[in-house]
Amino acid sequence: MxxxxxxxxxxxxxxxxxxxxxxxxxxxxxxxxxxxxxxxxxxxxxxxxxxxxxxxxxxxxxxKEALVFDEDAALEAALVAAVRDRPEGWSIPRALREYVGRSRRNKGDDADEHFTRFVELVENTPELREYERRMWMRHETALARTIAEETGAPAGDPTCRALAHFALATRYLTSEGTDADTAIARAFALLEHGWNTAIGGAQD
Amino acid sequence: MxxxxxxxxxxxxxxxxxxxxxxxxxxxxxxxxxxxxxxxxxxxxxxxxxxxxxxxxxxxxxxKEALVFDEDAALEAALVAAVRDRPEGWSIPRALREYVGRSRRNKGDDADEHFTRFVELVENTPELREYERRMWMRHETALARTIAEETGAPAGDPTCRALAHFALATRYLTSEGTDADTAIARAFALLEHGWNTAIGGAQD
DNA sequence: TCAATAACTGCAACGGTACAACTTTTCACT
DNA sequence: AGTGAAAAGTTGTACCGTTGCAGTTATTGA
Missing domain, CATH: 1.10.10.60 (Homeodomain-like)
Known part of the structure; x- marks a missing residue:
């Protein structure tokens, strides 16, 4: 047995x-x-x-909220991997933009019956939505570390930390009149320009 | 009487x-x-x-935390004014950078005996620090509205909202190795570049 | 077999909220 | 001016999610 x-x-x-x-x-x-x-x-x-x-x-x-979210560590690993294993020629902001967009859209897929009901529960419960948001933002430190490693910047570099925070925050910038996708796109446009100038990036 | x-x-x-x-x-x-x-x-x-x-x-x-902070509205007004009444030729990010820096340094001034003890109490109490941070970030909406008005962008414009969020968030980007002032400076460098490109700004 | 360790328990208390009273203040109408 | 009903402020109780503490039980490894 x-x-x-x-x-x-x-x-x-x-x-x-x-x-x-x-x-x-x-x-x-x-x-x-x-x-x-x-x-x-x-x-x-x-x-x-x-x-x-x-x-x-x-x-x-x-x-009470944590009873529903039993993953966390896996999510952070995926986020770090999205930056570290990005396609050749991609800038870090571009990889992040892609990952943020993908992780948002995945909720729409109704592959699994249980998963769909789970997503509905979270979206209909303010406490759970807020808890999920905090989980997401808590990855800031790990993401900043990865970005610093990838660019060769010193660990704890403020610019890397700023990019990490801003990239994660894009997910929750939706304002009343505009839909989430364009809000994310516009925020990343701002970040990519600033980042390229700050780093002097030659990448795509 | x-x-x-x-x-x-x-x-x-x-x-x-x-x-x-x-x-x-x-x-x-x-x-x-x-x-x-x-x-x-x-x-x-x-x-x-x-x-x-x-x-x-x-x-x-x-x-319980709110018993200690009795202002709020005044702070938001000052923040909005810092953008609206900025010196001629200043970009919005520059005005914000100035205001954020100033509002941080003001705590160092020991003008008032009571005020100093109040600041110490807040800084020594994690709950109060966190509450103050949230108060600060809650100004995002008002600030975004002001920026949109100043630039002529439509109300609720995502780029303005992004700038508002990011500018406020600079205050809490301090990482372990670096001091707060340079962290703020670097984050604003990123924002100013991105903002100028996004807006096509002709300002300073 | 025995002591160390880790999981578990019950209880009291915390900050915070919902609810159904009760009291005071206000204000329109006669 | 006087009356009475709506509006606003206050209260006690019971409960919520959560934590600290002191004590019990079960598992471990020497």
Whole structure:
């Protein structure tokens, strides 16, 4: 009954139980949220459904919103890779523009039934939208480091940090009259010009 | 005993009482915070000191942090004025760079004993620092509107909105190795280049 | 077998909100 | 001027998400 292929590291009983508890919490949370709505489900309900105390729940997840987002690390890796492994001849802002656009459009794809319902839940719940935004912006430091490495700038270089922040922020610049795509395009136009001048870039 | 010179608008009894309650709360909060430290003072302590219920406290102030910041509107007006009334020949990014730099340096001035202690309290309390940052970033909309008006761009123009966001964000781009002033300078260098290209600016 | 460690628990309290009262102030109408 | 109803300010209670703390239980490795 042991299937080594699904368990890359042989976990002890303790770590297995811990992972099981965590999974039970996340599953119960998503199920209840989809069933009754985010606001109608209390943290106590979720803890009860997973048969643990609320104290334990918060040892596994830092907040109610975090019960729904179990990825984070993977997203940051993809972002860093988009810059590091960009096509030859592409400038860094161009790679970022592409990635930001793609990661926004992916939500429209209704490949998976579960995923679609998940996206709807997030978009209909202000708390979850705001939490997702903060997760996104928290990648600023890692992105700045990658940009500095790619350009040979010293680690912590302010220009790189500025570009990292601005590129991430483009995603949330939508104003009332304009649609998101052109807002992003215009913001990146501003960034690409400034960046090319600041770096003296010869790239595309 | 009536002194009309101190009361520009003749307030009714109700509004006078309301203002008094509000002031009593703000005073009690600042006094207790300075005396015992922000974390050591609970919302109930403040409400008790001002002799109102906690429910009433939150009708006057939206959060514990807000008890300390009673300005807001004035700050936004100054920011908008810095752009609208900038010296002739100055570009908008230059006016913003100047204002951001000035508003940061003003904290160093120890003109007023009370003010100095207030600044120390804010800087030593993470919650208050974060709250101040959000207050600052919330001016994005008003600033974007002003920039659009000044350049003749349509209201809600994405480029203007982007510049507004980025200019405000420069204040918080400090990374580990670098000091705040050069981080701001570098971020603005990026913005000014991008802005001039985007607008086709003939200004300084 | 035993001590160290890590997960878990219950409880009290925090900042903050919703709700249904209750009191005071205001203001239009007679 | 007097009355009465709407509007605004205040209150207590109960609850929310969240944290700290002190104590219990289960797993680990020597």
């Amino acid at each position: 042991t299937d080594a292929s699904t368990a890359p590291a042989p976990l002890g009983r303790r770590e297995r139980k811990k992972a099981a508890t965590r999974q039970a919490l996340a599953d119960a949370a998503l199920r209840l949220f989809l069933e009754h709505g985010y606001d109608q489900v209390g943290i106590r309900d979720i803890a009860d459904a997973a048969d643990v105390s609320t104290t334990t729940l918060f040892k596994h997840f830092p907040s | 009536t002194d009309a010179s101190t009361a520009p608008a003749p307030l009714g009894r109700r509004e006078r009482k309301k203002a008094a309650t509000r002031q009593a709360l703000a005073d009690a909060a600042l006094r207790l915070f300075l005396e015992h430290g922000y974390d050591q003072v609970g919302i109930r302590d403040i409400a008790d000191a001002a002799d109102v219920s906690t429910t009433t406290l939150f009708k006057h102030f939206p959060s």
